[in-house]
Amino acid sequence: MLRLPTFRYLQPRSLREALAMKADAGPDGMFVAGGTDLYPNMKRRHQEPRVVISLMGxxxxxxxxxxxxxxxxxxxxxxxxxxxxxxxxxxxxxxxxxxxxxxxxxxxxxxxxxxxxxxxxxxxxxxxxxxxxxxxxxxxxxxxxxxxxxxxxxxxxxxxxxxxxxxxxxxxxxxxxxxxxxxxxxxxxxxxxxxxxxxxxxxxxxxxLPAPNGWDAVYHKLRRRGSFDFPVLGVAAWIQWNGKKVGEARIVLGGVASYPQEVAAAGAALEGAPLSDEAIAAAADAAYQPSKPMDNTDFDLSWRKQMTRVYVKRALEELRARH
Amino acid sequence: MADKRRIIGTALRKVDAVAKVTGGTRFADDLSFPRMLYCKLLRSTQPHAKIVSVDTTAARQLDGVHAVLTGQDLPIPFGILPVSQDEHALCLDKVRFIGDPVAAVAATSEETATAALDRIKVAYEPLQAFDSAEAAVAHPEPRIHDYGDSGNLHKLINLEFGDADAGIAEADLVREDLFFFEGNTHLPMEQHAAVAMWSPDGKLTLWTSTQTPHYVHRALAKVLELPAARVRVIATPNGGGFGGKSDPFSHELVVAKLAMVTGRPVKITLTREEVFYCHRGRHPTLMWVRTGVKQNGAITGMHFRSLLDGGAYGSYGVASTYYTGALQTVTYNVPRYHFQGARAFTNKAPCGPKRGHGTPQPRFALEVHLDKIAEQLEIDPAELRLRTLVPAHSLTANYLRVGSMGLGECIAKVVEGSGWKRKFRKLPHGRGVGLACSSYISGAGLPIYWNNMPHSGVQLRCDRGGGVTVFCGSTEIGQGSDSILAYIVAEILGIDPFDIAVVTADTDLTPVDLGSYSSRVTLMSGNAALQAAERARQILAVHAAKRLEVPAARLSFAAGRVFDRKDHKRGMSFAEAVQLAEAAEGTVGTVGSYTPPQGAGKYRGAGVGPSPAYSYSACVAEVEVDPETGIVRVPTIWIAHDVGQSINTAAVIGQVEGSIYMGLGEALMEEMAYRGNRKVVHKIPSLLEYKSPTTLEMCDVVTYLIEDPDPNGPFGAKEVGQGPLLPVMPAVANAVYDAVGVRIDEVPITPEKVLKAIRRKEKGEVGRFGPDAFPEIPWPEPTQIPTPWEGGDGKAVTGAPIPLERPH
Amino acid sequence: MSNESKVKIALSVNGEPAEVAFAPHKTLLEVLREDLGLTGTKHGCELGECGTCTVLLDGTAVLSCLVLGVACEGRAVRTVEGMAQNGQLHPLQETFADLGAAQCGYCTPAFLLVAEALLAANPHPTRDEIKHALAGNLCRCTGYIKIYEAVELAAARMRGEVAQPTRESLYGR
CATH class of the missing domain: 3.30.465.10 (Uridine Diphospho-n-acetylenolpyruvylglucosamine Reductase; domain 3)
Structure with missing residues (x-):
């Protein structure tokens, strides 16, 4: 059985109490919420806090x-x-x-x-x-x-x-x-x-969250299985509609960089015009260029890069279809 | 006159079902004993290295540590096959893969044992490591083992049944193909666990999640140098096996030794990562096949080559290698057949038997190869197969005796059920259907070690209260072997199967059964149980007949009674019949046993392939391929399985559906991946990254059972646990071709491969993904065995004579 | 390590109050199996990657390998051992047994509990809803199909319908 290391577990009831506990613990202290990320990591010794402060209370x-x-x-x-x-x-x-x-x-x-x-x-x-x-x-x-x-x-x-x-x-x-x-x-x-x-x-x-005022967004996730798996590519697409035209747009990629990567050029390719096939293709191409997955997740990295184009396209098509 | 069957062929609850749905089943890790210690293994961090030193001083000094072992403490080698005794409980002088066990600790808690492992210092002298069979072929040195047929080639086989080249020369069409089947693993949900107890009177007991307690018993006696009579192995119900718990394992020997050293019970439960290191799963296999066919589809000759990546140890590998060549002949008529097989050692977790043992790889190759041939001949693939079926009750070119053979009926069922004729080559782009067939053994004809004793034994005891106890060494791994014993005995004695106590898999209490592997249990322990039950019935009938004053032959045993078939009222309870017999003869107990018929082949290597009966399956897979991504979805699989006779139909269907599931995982996503450029480390030893299909990937399954009783099976039963897996991978591959016109000659069929092949096709290249070369292998001279129709008698006319101890 | 001082909590286990003392770093999985003797809850990875250790915590299906024992003070835990009442199997246990939804049985307790939580929230689930509800539990034996059928049959019976297994599920086509 893979087990947790030893640590002190604290259950504060208020933010103030939690911050005080963290101040006491210093760098040895970590906050935890659901535990589904931290505890597996602790079992594999990625994180080794001496004090774990639960935020759930x-x-x-x-x-x-x-x-x-x-x-x-x-x-x-x-x-x-x-x-x-x-x-x-x-x-x-x-x-x-x-x-x-x-x-x-x-x-x-x-x-x-x-x-x-x-x-x-x-x-x-x-x-x-x-x-x-x-x-x-x-x-x-x-x-x-x-x-x-x-x-x-x-x-x-x-x-x-x-x-x-x-x-x-x-x-x-x-x-x-x-x-x-x-x-x-x-x-x-x-x-x-x-x-x-x-x-x-x-x-x-x-x-x-921004109040709904004419914007729409979708998220498409690429992974091997329909559950369990982390994204090897995530595409979040947001559009602020201006009638039939795209007012503003943002395309953000998950799973291909160390942060959610906004591809400004992809959003820019859509702005000010209706969401035509050509605009979608241009945005998908713009997103494809900077998408640089590395060989550290499931699937072949060049395939993941190619999928950027397909997934951006499909995300935008979904937004268009329901507008 | 036979009574009407009341139990066989129905869908009863399994005898252990209630325990399993209430949490009552005690798996190995559920056991605990007072003063029990916990064991952890230190595993190699080097793929291939000499062990310079192991310093355990600091570990021994840790509070709570009771013992530390290294290789020197268990120096006697072991291995499942007599010809491959190449493992040590803890590595002696070198390590052969990352994960090879080097030292062991027993401590008062798992936490303490883990902390002790951190304090063990091992100095290694690294050696060049090999991550593929091709690399092992290319580099005979440094040798991973100091035995084997050549360099890093563990085993080389060259068998020629008739002149295959001459046969191929007579063909109208000759086709050559290359295929690769990546390795994958069993992934039982239960991680292996074992508990050992040593008693001061010199007796050792080991509870372990093994499929083969008898072989573990032998290995323990050998390595620990204990008389077998003082060693008791109890196989706990396995939380899934699939072949992965069929070898004696390092951890079993180690906890036994630690129990002896400390005098306390010692338990080990492997982590999921360690289960990947135990492995013994599917061999990655490269295959080349050349077949000659006549215009009408008749095969004139076949030449098949396989190269297996065996990983770091022998395991069942010699048998696995033979199996990659053995069963091509039991489905389609191959009049002349040349098989060359090679197994390489590499610095990866050892491969061995996984569900279908050595046959899914060549089955994939053969069935896709035939699909291509059918297309070239412009014959429907189902029709091509129907034209070339091996006849029932015949002998193959390699001297396998085929008994009942329901493949034709299987094909007819899935063709009709799937709407094959409406769909094949007619669905819109992106959707397709594929067909494939297969066959599997119902138990191996020979035991792992050469002997003339039965393969399965049963003892049966009738209690004067009307209960019956069945004792058998067979091992319940979820397939229902305990229930099979109860159903068969209940059928013969006419009692309720739930009045039968089943005692299994305990070397102190039960007669030997060789284990739950090679789909042997229903047929072999079933036959043994049948014999024991019939003998008991005879005894009871004699005394009941006397009391009832009717001829014994007129007695029926049914519904818990023994009665006159012609006058049902004239009878007595089963318990009364037992009491009469017990009063007259003493305790009523019988035995039964089963030994498979002698194989027809007399050549070296003839031990692999013979079976009392062969099951047959046909499968149609429907797929949806996304041409933009290469992602393959399988909505439905139709499968027909010739099981001879179901003992329990619901259990048979459960095995079929489970086989389809595992085959689907192999077809689409499961693979043992290593990083060759990073010390051959296992890339993904976790349940998250080794992709086992979830409910959302599993397809619908339409199952047809074909029941054509085989004379060798109990009530005609043949196997079902492994065979239905085999056609899934090629059926999916053939369906992908039907859907998008590209050939994926490699398993798993991942989106990357499909998309690459689609892109190649778009560019006007060959729309295919797969291997393109088979390396030069230093094959030995072929052993030539004339076929039966050339007047052969099963003996080789060239090659070495059979040694007394046959390699299995 | 093993000499760290134990914590003691009070909780409800299968409807009965319980007190248990254990090392504070132990997970609910370990506490159930090792300190409460409830070995019906199994484990397959201890990392939240298989669902085998599922229990119900205040009625919600959770991964007991990633819940701390100390976080369960005052809470209600339900394990497979609590499903049968007064010697009577739960309808799900009946149908799992009858249809062969348990083969090796190792993942079965988890599937039963997830199914129980599903049926409590949705007494009439479609096949697709069942698949999604069970998508966090791996089974290597059954291919899930008998499990779906068992859940559907139990759901029907729990709704008061007189339901029997289909002929195909027991005998094939």
Whole structure:
């Protein structure tokens, strides 16, 4: 049986208490919500906190208040929100595509947004990683995906994050220095190790979704199986309609970089015109160019790159079809 | 006059069903004992290296550690086949793959044992490692083992049944193809576990999730140097086996030794990653086949070559290699046949027997090859097969005795059920159907080690209260072998199967059954149970007849009674019949046993392939291929299986559906992937990244059972656990061709491969993905065996004489 | 390690109050199997990648390998051992047994509990809804088909219908 290491487990009831506990624990402390990302990682010794501070007992984080969603809302709850209208369904739809029904009953919105970057040189047991002298992301010096690279290429594997970036959600963080609002697009770094701009002692409290006002979004996920699997490519497409024309558009790729990668040129290719086949092809091509999947997930990387074009096209076609 | 059957052929609950749905079944990891210690294994982090030193000092000093073992503590080699005794419980002087066990710890908790492993220091001297059979062929040195037929080639086979080249020369069409079948693994949901207990009176007991307690028993006695009479192996119900729990394993020997050293019960439960290292799964196999056919589809000769990547140890590999050549002849009439097989050692987890053992790979090759031939001959692929079927009750070119043979009927069923004639080559682009057939053994004709004893034994005891206990060494792995014993005995004795206690897989209590492998259990333990039950019935009938004053031959056993067939009221309860017999003769107990018929082949290698009976399957797969992505979806599979006679129809259908499931995984997504450029590390030893189909990938299955009783099976029963898997992969490949016109001559059929082939076709190249070369192999001189129709008697006319101890 | 001091929690297990002490890093899976003796809950990876360890926590199906024991204070856990009542099998247990939905039986407790949670929320699930509800549980033996059929049959019986297995599911076409 693969077991957890020893640690102290704390269950604060308020944000203040949680922040104080984290301050006490220092770098040895980590926050946990659903545990579906952290505990497997702890079993494989990716993270080795001495103190684990659960956020699940904090009422504020479980709140659903209009378009503000607390980060400890489970993915199951998020995916079945009756208040979400069509434009928000991309959020619910992406949540519903995460892993399995069982995991979604435990995993939270915040957990998925802060999901540790993944790599099949990294998401392995300690013993396995020892065989290759570890990697840069944990215990080692080299990135096996790109051995001459100075950075880690672990992949952003969240399904919900690309949607949040695409629709322009804002994240509310609370830390020892107070509160701040961060646009989703600025919450992530393209670095497999430092992939969040969130400080370790900050808590992601809730997510503010833009009110529906003529925008629409979809999320398409590529993976081997219909459940369990992380995205090897995610495409979040957002359009602010202006009558029959595209006002603004954003295309965000998941699973191909260490962050949800917005391809500005793809969005730009759509703006100001109806969503024609030509415009869609231009956007798909624009998204294809910078999509640079690495050999660290399931599937062949060149195929994943080719699929960028197909998946962007299909996402946009879906948006067009239902407009 | 035979009584009407009441149980055989119905769909009863399994005898262990209630335990399984209530959490009552005790699997190996569910066992625990007072003062039990926990074992963890330190595994090699090198793919191929000499062990310079192992320092366990710091581990021994850790609080809670009771014992640490290294290779020197268990120096006697073992292995499932007598010809491949090449494993050590813990590596002695070298390691051969990442995951090879090097040291073991017993401690008061798993956490402590894990911490102790971190404190063991192993110094290695790395050697060049090989990640494929081709690499092993190209590099005879450094040798992974110091035995084997040549360099890093473990086994080389060259058998010629008639002059295949001459046969091929008579053909109207000669076709050559290359195929590759990637390795994959069993992935039982239960991780292997074992608990050992040593008693101060010198007796060792091992509970273990094994499919072959008898072979584990032998290995324990050998490696631990204990008299077999002091070793007891109890196979716990397996949480899935599929062949992956058929070898004696390092961890079983290690916990036994640790129990002896510490005097305390010791348990090990492997992690999922370690299960990947135990492996013994499908051999990655490269195949080349050349077949000559007449315009009407008749095969004139076939030449088949296989190259198997065996991984780091022998395991069943010699048998696996023979199996890649053995069963081509039992479906279609191959009058002259040349088989060359080679197995290489590589620095990967050892391969062995997985469901279909060595035959899914050549079946894939043959069935896709025939699909291509049919197209060239412009014959419907179903029709081509129907024209070339092996006749029932015949002898093949390689001296396999075919008994009942229902393949024609199987083909007819799936052709009709699937709407084949409406669909084949007629569906819109992106949708297609494919057909394939197969056959499998109902048990191997020979045991793993050469002996003349029965393959399965049953003891039966009738209790004066009317209960019956059946003792048999057979092992329940979910296939229902315990239930089969109860159903057969209940049928013969006319009692309720749930009044029968079944005691199985315990070397102290049960007569030997060789194990749950090669689809042998229903036929062999079933025949043994049938014999024991008939003997008991005879005893009871004598005394009941005397009391009832009717001839014994007129007695019926049914509904818990023994009665006059002509006057049902004249009778007594089954319990009374037992009491009469017990009063007259003493305790009522009988035995039964089963030994398969002698094979017809007398050449070296003839031991692999013979079986008391062959099952047959035909399959049609319908697929949807997305031409933009290459993603293949399989909505429906139609399968007809010739099972001879169902003992329990629901259980048979369960085996068929499960086989389709596993075949679908092999066809589309499952593969053992390694990183050759990163120390041959296993790329994905996890349930997340080794892709086992979920409910959302599984297809609908339409099952037809063909029941043409075989004279060698109990009530005519043949196997069902493995055969229906075999046609799935080629049926899917053939359907992909029908859908989008590209040939994927490689398993698994992944979207990348399909899309590449589609792109090639679009560019005007050959629309195919698959291997393009078969390496030069230093084949030995062929052993020539004249075919039966050339006046052969099953003996070779050239080649080495058969040694006394046959290689299996 | 093993000498760390134990924590004690009170919870409800299969409808009965229980108190249990264990090392604080243990998962609910380990607590159930090792400290409460409820070995009916199985495990296949301990990483949330197979669904084999599923139990119901306050009625919701969760992966017990990723739930901390200490997080279960005051909560209600239901395992396969709690499904049969007063010696009577649960309708799902009956149909799983009768249709052969349990082959090796190792993944069965998890499937039963997920199915029970499904039927509690949706007494009349379609085949597709059943597939989606069970998509987090791997089974290597059955190909899932007998499991779907068992869930459908039990659902019908739980709705009060008199339902029998279809002939094809028991005897083929």
């Amino acid at each position: 904090i009422e504020e984080l479980r709140r659903l208040d209009g378009w503000n969603v607390g980060t400890c809302v489970t993915l199951s709850a998020l995916s079945s929100l009756p208040t979400f209208q069509r434009s928000q369904s991309a959020v619910a739809g992406a949540a519903q595509l995460v892993s399995t029904p069982l995991l979604r009953n435990m995993g939270t919105l915040g957990g998925n947004l802060c999901l540790d970057t993944r790599c099949n040189y990294y998401n392995q047991s300690y013993e396995w990683r020892k065989s290759i002298d570890f990697c840069m992301k944990k215990d080692g010096a080299i990135c096996w995906v790109a051995p001459s690279s100075p950075r880690c290429w672990a992949v952003s594997s969240s399904d919900v994050a690309p949607v949040m970036v695409a629709i322009g959600a804002e994240y509310r963080l609370v830390g020892p220095q107070g509160e701040r609002l961060v646009p989703a697009g600025r919450f992530y770094h393209n670095d497999g190790i430092n992939y969040l701009t969130k400080q370790p002692d900050e808590i992601l409290v809730d997510v503010r």
